[in-house]
Amino acid sequence: MTAHVIDGKTIASNLRHQLALDVDAFIRDTGFQPGLATILVGADPASEVYVANKRKAAASVGIVDVHRRLPHDGTEAVVASTIDELAADPAVSGILLQLPLPSGLDASALIDRIPVSKDVDGLTTLSAGLLARGEPGLRPCTPQGVIALLDAAQVSLEGAEAVVVGRSQLVGTPLARLLTERNATVTIAHSRTGDLDSVTRRADVVVAAAGVAGLLTAHGVKPGAVVIDVGIHRTPTGLVGDVVFDDVATVASAITPVPGGVGPMTIAMLLRNTLSAAARVTARPLNAAP
Numbered sequence: 001m002t003a004h005v006i007d008g009k010t011i012a013s014n015l016r017h018q019l020a021l022d023v024d025a026f027i028r029d030t031g032f033q034p035g036l037a038t039i040l041v042g043a044d045p046a047s048e049v050y051v052a053n054k055r056k057a058a059a060s061v062g063i064v065d066v067h068r069r070l071p072h073d074g075t076e077a078v079v080a081s082t083i084d085e086l087a088a089d090p091a092v093s094g095i096l097l098q099l100p101l102p103s104g105l106d107a108s109a110l111i112d113r114i115p116v117s118k119d120v121d122g123l124t125t126l127s128a129g130l131l132a133r134g135e136p137g138l139r140p141c142t143p144q145g146v147i148a149l150l151d152a153a154q155v156s157l158e159g160a161e162a163v164v165v166g167r168s169q170l171v172g173t174p175l176a177r178l179l180t181e182r183n184a185t186v187t188i189a190h191s192r193t194g195d196l197d198s199v200t201r202r203a204d205v206v207v208a209a210a211g212v213a214g215l216l217t218a219h220g221v222k223p224g225a226v227v228i229d230v231g232i233h234r235t236p237t238g239l240v241g242d243v244v245f246d247d248v249a250t251v252a253s254a255i256t257p258v259p260g261g262v263g264p265m266t267i268a269m270l271l272r273n274t275l276s277a278a279a280r281v282t283a284r285p286l287n288a289a290p
């Protein structure tokens, strides 16, 4: 079998095109232009690139780009007051605090300062609680991107066996919840899972989000399964994921590449969350809202 390659780049680009139309319609309806505020503390090179991409993507769909750059040695009080200033600003629909933060800053406490209504990364304790209870709220972007990719590839989740490898608050745990909401039967694997291959081999849908390059091979994949690779690793020859692509593509029915799979979807979902946050404030329901 040679797997169908799920083209995240094209799917994300189509979504962004639709979002640009939705933002335009929203501005016409409400007279309000959604705004995304990004906060970058320090000068981590990867974070600089991620934030620049998010800002560019926001502007490209008609969302106002608001940016705050703080020095590496900025104190927790300075970051907190920046969040508070943006939280009080009616022009800002969503606030994104780029992670990781320089050591010495309490990321959890700072994230929890973001009001749930502006939590476009979906990472506050309150947003996580709303997701856990199945109540409406803004969901974390990468897990939403995985679901959107599966939908675009017309993968049926109803009653499917899904295995998520990884249980972080950023990816694995919220994704398991979103898959459960879609009526998949979900297993979460992690670093203490015994015989990982035998667990993932049960799955109709495997999502690798462990942050371990080359973790999933054809040996751990049931013939015909769908494989989503969330992992990102920089190597001298370019980006790779958690999945050994060429090997797994021989047994899977569909697979995402790295790069060009989940990555572009994450930003598309951030933009969608920003529009949803703006819509909630103006009480205008949107087709694009998750």
Ligand code: NAP
Pocket: 142, 165, 166, 167, 168, 169, 170, 171, 172, 189, 190, 191, 192, 193, 196, 209, 210, 211, 212, 215, 230, 231, 232, 233, 262, 263, 264, 266
């Ligand atoms: P993380 O916080 O380090 O969590 C990794 C998870 O994987 C943990 O739950 C860990 O288990 C588990 N794990 C580690 N080694 C394992 C192994 N050998 N077998 C099974 N499970 C193992 O990482 P993360 O933030 O969730 O990110 C995961 C990966 O996704 C990274 O490569 C990251 O760069 C990438 N990522 C990509 C995007 C994107 O947009 N494409 C977005 C976010 C993250 P324990 O809980 O037992 O430690």
